[in-house]
Amino acid sequence: MTDSSSPWTLRNAPVRPREWSALVATPGAFHVQDEGGELLLAPDDRGQLRLHWAYSGIEVMRNLFAKQFDQVRKHITADRTDYAVMDLIAFVNRDWVDPLLRETNFDLFAEWMDMAHPVLDTVPVPEIPEGVTIRRSTPADTERLRAIWTDAYGEYADGPRSFDPMLAEATWAGVLERQGEIIGFALNGAITRGEGRILCVGMDPEHQGHGGGKLLLSAALYQLASKDATSAVIRVRPDIKHALRICSSLGMRHQRSGVEYRRSIDADERAAERTANRTAGVRARMGRWR
Numbered sequence: 001m002t003d004s005s006s007p008w009t010l011r012n013a014p015v016r017p018r019e020w021s022a023l024v025a026t027p028g029a030f031h032v033q034d035e036g037g038e039l040l041l042a043p044d045d046r047g048q049l050r051l052h053w054a055y056s057g058i059e060v061m062r063n064l065f066a067k068q069f070d071q072v073r074k075h076i077t078a079d080r081t082d083y084a085v086m087d088l089i090a091f092v093n094r095d096w097v098d099p100l101l102r103e104t105n106f107d108l109f110a111e112w113m114d115m116a117h118p119v120l121d122t123v124p125v126p127e128i129p130e131g132v133t134i135r136r137s138t139p140a141d142t143e144r145l146r147a148i149w150t151d152a153y154g155e156y157a158d159g160p161r162s163f164d165p166m167l168a169e170a171t172w173a174g175v176l177e178r179q180g181e182i183i184g185f186a187l188n189g190a191i192t193r194g195e196g197r198i199l200c201v202g203m204d205p206e207h208q209g210h211g212g213g214k215l216l217l218s219a220a221l222y223q224l225a226s227k228d229a230t231s232a233v234i235r236v237r238p239d240i241k242h243a244l245r246i247c248s249s250l251g252m253r254h255q256r257s258g259v260e261y262r263r264s265i266d267a268d269e270r271a272a273e274r275t276a277n278r279t280a281g282v283r284a285r286m287g288r289w290r
Contacts, residue, residue, distance in 0.1 A: 008038070008054035010037075011053065012087060012089070013052065013258065023042045028043045029043070030071075030072055032071050034064055037061060037068070038053070038054055039052070039065070041072045041075055041076070045199065047158065047161070048162050058096060066100070069104045076263065078265050081159065081162065082158075082264065083265070084262070085260055086101075104263065105264075109261060110259070110260055112236070112257065112258060113235070113237075113238050113254060113257040115252040116252060117232045117233075117252045117253075120196075120221060120229055121225060123221045124222070125222060131178060132176055132177060132183075132212070135174070135177065136174060137174065142167065145182070145185050146160075148182070152208075156239070166200070169199070171191075173188075183207040183212060186200070187200050188220050191224065191227060194229060194231060196232045198232060213246050214246045217234070217250060218250055220234075234252070
């Protein structure tokens, strides 16, 4: 991805200069810069540690990326996160970058898509059907919300350590109840330059398919509109088809998409184990040949 407004023409994702400055200033961020490029690890509003990079060209990145990441990776610790994550946006050809990422133990995880509602003043007041209620969440709900989030997102969940930071970043948390039981929830984040972010919508899998997810998303959209947001965006996984259908049914449209890479906190240990196993295998084979 290139960005003509920056001295670095190659980026993993487009970031405006003031947005980059804000990321560098984020509490807990770690920034490395050399002549020709820079690498930044910063916590995001979803409770993840996110890697950003910018270089003057492909060859420069090939020379600098692994060296800079050696300085960054000591900040990827179990008390902070389950994964370091990195997005690639608008990369037509990933053949040259994949080897660099594999060298630092980043694995391709999944595609994502930002779905946006461009005009929130058209969002109606949600109609809550008989038998269910929506209320604001309280601290006593946290464990139930975490359990729903884990079950609802399954293999696409961001990791258990990311839930509490994401909940702490939420400006609004609404829960859907049926007969006193929480069956789903939605979290809204901050509104930036008129755009509100929906952090997540989760439904207990046993209660999916009955309109609860759509009701929660419509409530989240309306709540942002009531706080003077003019538009809203939510990130979804294209592989979760019903999430795309719900977004589309409420007037949300594709804004941008990309792919996510992940590096687990024990990636170095797992890489060392793989190397040791390969070495042991070679020695065993060589031993039989003698």
